[in-house]
Amino acid sequence: MAADPAAAAAASAVAAISAVMDWRSSPDARAAAFAYLESVKSGDIRALASTSFLLVQKDQASEIRLHGFKMLQHLVRLRWEELSAAERNEFANLTINLISDVVGPHEVWALKSQTAALVAEVVRREGVALWNTLLPSIVSLSNSGPIEAELVTMILRWLPEDITVHNEDLEGDRRRSLLRGLTESLPQILPLLYSLLEKHFVAALSEHSKQQIDLAKQHAGTVTAVLNAVNAYAEWAPVTDLAKHGLIHGCGSLLSYSDFRLHACEFFKVICQRKRLVDVAVAEYDAAICNIFQVLMNISQQFLTRSGMQPSSIDESEYEFATCVCETMVALGSSNMQCILADGARTFQFLKQMLEYYQHYKIALHFQSLLFWLVVLREPSKAKSVARVSGDNFTAGNSASTGDLSTEKEKKGVSLFVTDEIYSTILDVSFKRMLKNSGSASSGLLELWSEELEGKSDFCNYRTKLLDLIKVIASQRPVIAAASIVQRINVVFGDANQATKSPRDLDAMEGAQLGLEAVVSAIFDGSADYGKTDLEMKSQLHKIFEGILQQLLSLKWTEPNLAVIHGHYLDALGPFLRHYPDAVASVVNKLFELLTSLPITFQDPSNNSRLARLQICSSFIRISRAADKALLPHMKNIADTMAYLQGEGRLLRGEHNHLCEAFLVMASSAGIQQQQEVLAWLLEPLNKMWTQVEWQTAYLSDPTGLTNMFADSQFMWSIYHTVTFFEKALKRSGIKKSTTTPQAPTTTAAPGYLHPISSHLAWILPPLLRLLRCIHALWAEPFAQSQTGEIKAAKSMTVAEQASLLGETGKLTKGQVAPADGLLEVQRDGESKENNIKNWLRGIRDSGYNVLGLAATLGEAFFRCAEASSVTLALMENVQVMEFRHLRQLIHLVIIPFVKYCPADLWQVWLGNLLQPLFVHCQQALHYSWSSLLHEGRAKVPDSIGNLSGSELKAEVMEEKLLRDLTREVCSVLWALASPGLNSGLPSLEQLGPSNRMDSLKNLESFASSSLTG
Known part of the structure; x- marks a missing residue:
């Protein structure tokens, strides 16, 4: 009775599937066909079942059958419970009968896989009973x-994979029940897998020797399928069971055969990633791991020997396999090192091979070994002091020969077996690999890191791992690390008197500088251990670093790139200077010598010299931070030199700001009184200029006045540098705060504490607010229409902002330098006025917002000093014409700090007036933009993107990114408003209690006064 309707339904489904898959179908036809298929899947379940079983019959095309299997899987996964018990039993039997339809020699592999997947779906739905019947x-x-x-x-492969991979469709109880059933079946399953592996491997070899290639391929395909199944069981089956039933031996035998070795190695990798469970039989488990260890060591040694003797004979497939072997050994050493450490000779053999991988030419092998050394050398870090008692000359060989050191091994782990030679070799390789493969940096001895490496982190993350390893070794073997980095520096410096260096040499020198910084910071920087180091080691370290310091002081480099590197080498020694301050004066004098050796040039399009000068000034900041109080006795000398250079016109304003920032860092180590004096000294000349009524009247009365300032480039950038110094002063002065952001509007210091800059806010803020108000008004009518073309163009995005939104990191070209780099003093020759104004506007907005946000962290000192009405007027008067990028910036840098730090008794005065217009505008703007994106496919934002060379797609990407960024920032404001610290008066829902909820809600009014959201 149902045959004809079922056949008709199947024919309709076949036609729909064909229409969906036919590229010649019209969009409407394809959409109609897809809708029909969806209606079948959601329609009568019995019709779905009968139709789907007809679709998978052998007389159908492969594409139709595949779709039929997908529909059957959909039914089992999502609608199984709608069938009666009898229907489910019939469905299961029909499914099992399908197996015979896909066992033909020419059957498509995908159909076999989908059939197996369907059987597994049915089994996991029906549970252990069906599995026991089916087995x-x-x-x-x-x-x-x-x-x-x-x-x-x-x-067999699909069943455990559905258990180990999280599947929301498989409930916890059913998962446990199926896992229990499979575990109980392991005595049948594992021997079956081993026998199939052995049988078909032997058969494949036999048929191949008889030139029966087709049969050999069938048997080889079965071997691969068995290995895939075995790998699925390796994730959860007891390791001892896998060993007992011969699978470790079987997979180990296949490592020598190119067709199967990757799959076999994957089996060992999965096992090695597992750790020994508490309830496992220790002796049997360790024996199995040791067996795996020996298998891996043998195959690894074969590769390393060939690689060392005949590297040209190894192809990429062998390197791929070697990488898998190395990764497996890393997993073994990271998760099961206790099995290796039980035998000293075995441990030395293992470490020797891992060191060879670390030294290997191929970066992929080196990278895997890097992960191993990071794990195992970090283990003894808690026992550093033990290792240092005997200095760097402790050798593992002296103790490894004894057999009663198990307790010591447990405490110190691998460090007991790592010799000084191993440490030195690792450091040597690490310093050499600090380079990136490029046109300027390449090495015939090493394959350097490159973008083509798949699955690896970017170069910065890779180099961070190298530096982490260097720091770990330096903290354990400081003298070895110090000697190694000095040796590397001598190599990369070459002829130190050479006036110029090649790009490759510069890259190598920069890499060695990072290594020096890592070693010095690990030994000296903030480490209480250095004070406990014995005198002999201190003497050795002092001699080594004093030697490299004298070498650096004697250099006479004047080429900009070399001068920058020279400054970085000097500031890398900052932590050393903290403990040995006698050399500070020489370093300071050398930095000033470097600075004055470079000319001030405004005509140089590349800015090399000016950028180098700025970097050298930055070295003062880094040394001040690292050397701590060691620079305090030299503050007057530095101040006198600054004044002299400024008087001679040999110190630019941006450079002066950097040196002043260094002063603030120095003063921070001397206490609040010293900070106040230094800050007053630094701010006094700015006060005189900043508070003058004349320039404010001329330029800040309205937006037209501000546009007149754009004609005076020198004064314009003077204002910028003044604002940026206010920002630096807020960042660098005061007591050192915790890195944790406070959630409550409380001060970060003791009662009575007054931040050194608090007394200056009264004169800093009013002109700044007027300046920001004028900038905001440039986007408002009628001023927006009356502006010149240059100013209108300057309000569009900078190239740096465009690149940031697009995720591009390309270098900026001439005229596209962001003002935050401190390079811009006046308009440079060749630079357009448009770019000059654009960079200035961005820089003032960045620093101005930061000043307000940082000032808000002072709490009452800010909120009771500033006029709330003036702040609200400056920030919210033209909020409705703000571009999304500016609005996001305002919220992130200003509004959120205001919410977090505003005193409770000023919430209404400050936050009420600020947030109301902000939220009204954001709600309207976001609603419009999201609606445009959802209904028209493009987010309409008010931002002026600028010239993108006609790329419409890039503009769409940037618009959506702007919309998402602003939405995320608005959510951050709401999160801050709702944070527990600002709503301490509100009880939790649990405290309100489930009973009489309405009465509880009425009581909330009593908590409103102490809660921001109340």
Whole structure:
């Protein structure tokens, strides 16, 4: 009775599937066909079942059958419970009968896989009972031939994979029940897998020797399928069971065969990533791991020997396999090192091979070994002081020969076996690999890191790992690390008297500088251990670093790139200077010598010299931070030199700001009184200029006045540098705050504490607010229409902002330098006025917002000093014409700090007036933009993107990014408003209690006064 309707439904489904897959179908036809198929899947379940079973019949095309299997899987996964028990039983039987339809020699592999997946779906739905019934029949089927055996192993593979991979469709109880059933079946499953592996591997070799290639391929396909199944069981089956039933031995035997070695190695990798469980039989487990260890060591040694003797004979497939072996050994050493450490000779052999991988030419092998050394050398870090008692000359060989050191081994782990030679070798390789493969940096001895490496982190992350390893070794073997880095520096410096260096040499020198910084910071920087180091080691370290310091002081480099590197080498020694301050005066004098050796040039399009000068000034900041109080006795000398250079016109304003910032860092180590004096000294000349009524009247009365300032480039950039120094003063002065952001509007210091800059806010803020108000008004009518073309163009995005939104990191070209780099003093020759104004506007907005946000962190000192009405007027008067990028910046840098730090009794005065217009505008703007994106496919934002060379797609990407960024920032404001610290008066829902909820809600009014959201 149902045959004809079922056949008709199947024919309709076939036509719909064909229409969906036919590229010649019109969009409407394809959409209609897709809708029909969805209606079948959601319609009558019995019709779905009958139609789908007709679709998977052998007389259908492969594409139709595949779709039919997908529909059957959909039914089992999502609608199984709608069938009665009898119907589910019938469905299961029909599914099992499908196995015979896909065992033909020419059957498509995808159909076999989907059949196996369907059987697994049914089994996991029906549970252990069906599995126990099915198991004997599939065991019997596996004996029929290679194709049947392949299908059986696919089924065996899918079942545990559904357990180990999180699947929301498989409930916890059913997962546990199925896992229990599979575990109970392991005595049948694992021997079956081993016998199939052995049987078909032997058969594949035999048929191949007889030139029966097709049969050999069938057997080889079965071997691969078995290995895939075995790998699925390796994730959860007891390791001792895998060993007992021969699978470790079987997979180990296949490591020598190119067709199977990657799959076999994956089996060992999965096992090695598992750690020994508490309830496992220790002796049996360790024996299995040791067996795996020996298998891996043998195959690894074969590769390393060939690689060392005949590297040209190894192709990429062998390197791929070697990488998998190395990764497996890393997993073994990271998760099961206790099994290796039980035998000293075995441990030395293992470490020797891992060191060879670290030294290897191929970066992929080196990278895997890097992960191993990071793990194992970090282990003894808690026992650094033990290792230092005997200095750097402790050798593992003296103790490894004894057999009663298990307790010591447990405490110190691998460090007991790592010799000084191993440490030195690792450091040597690490310093050499600090380079990136490029046109300027390449090495015939090493394959350097490159972008083509798949699955690896970017170069910065890779180099961070190298530096972490260097720091770990330096903290354990400081003298060895110090000697190694000095040796590397001498190599990369070459002829120190050479006036210029090649790009490759510069890259090598920069890499060695990073190594020096890592070593010095690990030994000296903030480490209480250095004070406990014995005198002999201190003497050795002092001699080594004093030697490199004298070498640096004697250099006479004047080329900009070399001068920058020279300054970085000097500031890398900052932590050393903290403990040995006698050399500080020489370093300071050398930095000033470097600075004055470079000319001030405004005509140089590349800015090399000016950028170098700015970098050298930055070195003062880094040394001040690292050397701590060691620079305090030299503050007057530095101040006198600054004044002299400024008087001679040999110190630019941006450079002066950097040196003043260094002064603030120095003063921060001397206490609040010293900070106040230094800050007053630094701010006094700015006060005189900043508070003058004349310039404010001329330029800040309205936006037209501000546009007149754009004609005076020198004064314009003077204002910029003044604002940026206010920002630096807020960042660098005061007591050192915790890195944790406070959630409550409380001060970060003790009662009575007054931040050194608090007394200056009264004169800093009013002109700044007027300046920001004028900038905001440039986007408002009528001023926006009356502006010149240059000013209108200057309000569009900078190239740096465009690149940031697009995720591009390309270098900026001439005229596109962001003002934050401190390079811009006046308009440079060749630079357009448009770019000059654009950079200035961005820089003032960045620093101005930062000043307000940082000032807000002072709490009452700011909120009771500033006029709330003036702040609200400056920030919110033209909020409705703000571009999304500016609005996001305002919220992030200003509004959120205001919310977090505003005193409770001023919430209404400050936050009420600020947030109301902000939220009204954001709600309207975001609603409009999101609606445009959802209904028209493009986010309409008010931002002026600028010239993108006609790329419409880039503009769409940037618009959506702007919309998402602003939305995320508005959510951050709401999160801050709702944070517990600002709503301490509100009880939690648990405290309100479930009973009489309405009465509880009425009581909330009593908490409103102490809660921001109340």
